[in-house]
Amino acid sequence: MNVRRLIPTTALAGAVALGLVSLSACAGTSDAADGGKGGKLDVVASFYPMQYLAEQIGGGHVAVETLTKPGVEPHDLELKPKQIGSLGEADVILYLKGIQPAVDEAIAQAGVKNTVDAATLTKLEAHGTGAGHGEEGHDHADEHAAEEGHEGHDHGSAAGTDPHVWLDPVKYAEVAKGVGSAFQKADPDHAADYEKNTAALVKKLGDLNTEFETGLKNTATRTFITTHSAFGYLAERYHLEQEGIAGVDPESEPSPARIKQLQEIAAKDKVSTVFFETLASDRTAKTLAGDTGLKTDVLDPLEGITDKSRGSDYIEVMRSNLTALKKALGAK
Template identity: 45%
Template sequence: MRGRIDIKLTAVCAAAVLTAAGCGDGGQAAGEASGKLSVVTGVYPLQWLAEQVGGDHVDVANLTEPGAGPHDLELTPRQIGQVGEADVAFYVAGLQPAVDDAVESQGGGNALDVAELVDLRTLEANAEAAEGGHDHGAQEGGDHEHGGEASTDDAQEGGDHDHDHGEEGAHGHGALDPHMWLDTERFAEAASGLADRLAELDPDHSADYAANAESVDGLLGEIGTEYTEGLAECESRDIVVSHSAFGYLAARFDLHQISPAGLDPHSEPSPARLAEVAATVREHDITTVFTEPLSDSGAARTIAAEADAETAILDPIEGITDRSPGDDYPSIMRANLDTLTEALRCS
């Protein structure tokens, strides 16, 4: 009799896993069990933002495990169930196909796409900027002259700020660049939009969500000011990176992204492309090629070796690992700034 009971319980648990309801928790989401709102995120920066804005009134679960890259995320049945059970599924459409599929399959009105809160850069705009090129030959002594004001998106995003010759659109990321958290102003807008959604679901704590979003806005404003001041006067404005995750950072702070590949960190650029980037590094006295903590930076290291340049970590903050230059979003952003000011020889 005992054996039959064990078999029956095992079958129940297996069925619960298949329906992502879980076993041993009565099928309750963490937020439901605690009386808090439950928020599920796909990538670390959105987890950090949800925790800051939600404060003590939310339980946040990130679908990407610490130390894992977000681009290749595969969800378990239980995680797919989490997406449907959460009060808010906070994600960036196009970044993680598995999350997109889970949101679509689970239905409901709990999805909150970052693209609903802020304007995202288009990959077409990046490609146009790359095609326009940047006239290094007209500059003397490594000083770069730029048209337009760095503080306006129109001037930045229409100018020659992305030297990305990769085929981003071919990597399944859709038409928009998802890495908006590297633009502090856009990230602050997302905080405000998330606060509004949480307040709709939990009006009793709406003042807390608004105050938390205001605090996030202040912190991000400080970081943005540090970047503006730190990168104001630099001998170089070219950043050579493993994959083109830094379009927002480049546009916001008047830098020029050069990548051997597109948005896919696992793409393998051709030998000809690697040689082309290495030649650019040598020609324009670029001293540093940037690698990443979470993805294979073999192409970047090859370019650095070919061009006799140094390497340093510039973190796109797609996740936290023991190789990250900080332990949370603000500390990594500030570590990235320190790395940039040294590599670009800023005064």
């Protein structure tokens, strides 16, 4: 997706220049916490999955600012000058490279020493439009991108990789451990608390993984259709087959050939439901569902929490996702 930038590169450098002066005393010592808001470690998180990690691991020792406000589609985020300036003043920046190009560029300009890219804390993989069908799925994704006249959404720190690692509780736990280590390094005076909080979060994610494994072990079908191909890691973890209407770009339109293909898959694999998400239009999902006699429901990629979300935090919304999947897949 082409993400527009409000600020040219030269302006980015100027906007963060004042903040860079204070960085030399920050990283690697307890001075970082002293320089934060109200004596707390000043953490800037790029969007909700990073915010949740920062709040859970940091607890009362951190002040977390999120660049992506509730209800804003993260892929389309445009940074304001004030947000760009705040990056240079942060003690820790926590982001996931490849999700938000405008954020990636601003962070590179900020030059904060304690900058944590979640994409480096676990292994990224490539997932096509039909994530559950191996190479066949990747072929479909490539064909779809070609039909639409673009190369697809350039997500991930490497070309073609899928950045949605937080939707797999196991991979998200790996990221959590890395974030915990980064907080301990940035604020060693509270290292014991960060370590304890990280362990508690990893346990919660482990319990969530067990719930998904148990809940999705026996189902009438293993295939689900979704507007946004964000669930490749989740599908792989629990031996499901994701069929995306579009690719990992939630705003791209499917080709007529892809719609026909999905109608055939729905009939063959006994699919009952077409999933859409909370932060993007449900028009395509409802059109496909209407044409095939299927139901629609929400499968939330958890890129943001709003008053429409089925839960108030990551764990609650993921459990709502599990409930929706169990119902759609005919879990026994």
